[in-house]
Amino acid sequence: MAKDDIILSKKHGVNPSMMICPICGETTGVALLGKLKGDAEAPRQILGTHPCKECEEKAGTDKVYILSIDEDHSLQGYVLVPKSILTIDVRGCVIAMHKKEFDEVFADAINKSKNAS
Numbered sequence: 001m002a003k004d005d006i007i008l009s010k011k012h013g014v015n016p017s018m019m020i021c022p023i024c025g026e027t028t029g030v031a032l033l034g035k036l037k038g039d040a041e042a043p044r045q046i047l048g049t050h051p052c053k054e055c056e057e058k059a060g061t062d063k064v065y066i067l068s069i070d071e072d073h074s075l076q077g078y079v080l081v082p083k084s085i086l087t088i089d090v091r092g093c094v095i096a097m098h099k100k101e102f103d104e105v106f107a108d109a110i111n112k113s114k115n116a117s
């Protein structure tokens with residue numbers, strides 16, 4: 001059996017789950033989770049790690065989405081920033097931060113944009 005083989009669940013088969021774009025929530029595909037711990041049924045939706053085509057195009061090659069992820073792994077928000085502000089090379093256009101640190105780092109920017117509108 002290869003490392004990437006899906007172990008079928010007797011109850012749920014390939015146990016599919018819709019993958020959604022972490023930015024806009026559009027469906028981007030289907031994940032086949034197979035047998036999960038305790039033979040649980042797959043959640044209806046899971047947050048994909050890749051954005052949809054539209055969100056990817058919005059970021060282009062020079063911007064990156066920084067996602068705010070809560071302790072329960074739910075998406076709490078995001079900012080789209082130029083890659084040039086980062087000190088590391090980011091492949092793709094999505095990176096994630098813990099919500100607590102995200103809120104500390106981006107609190108000023110978020111408050112300013114709220115006041116501006």
Ligand SMILES: [Zn+2]
Nearest residue numbers: 021024052055
């Ligand atoms: Zn999207």
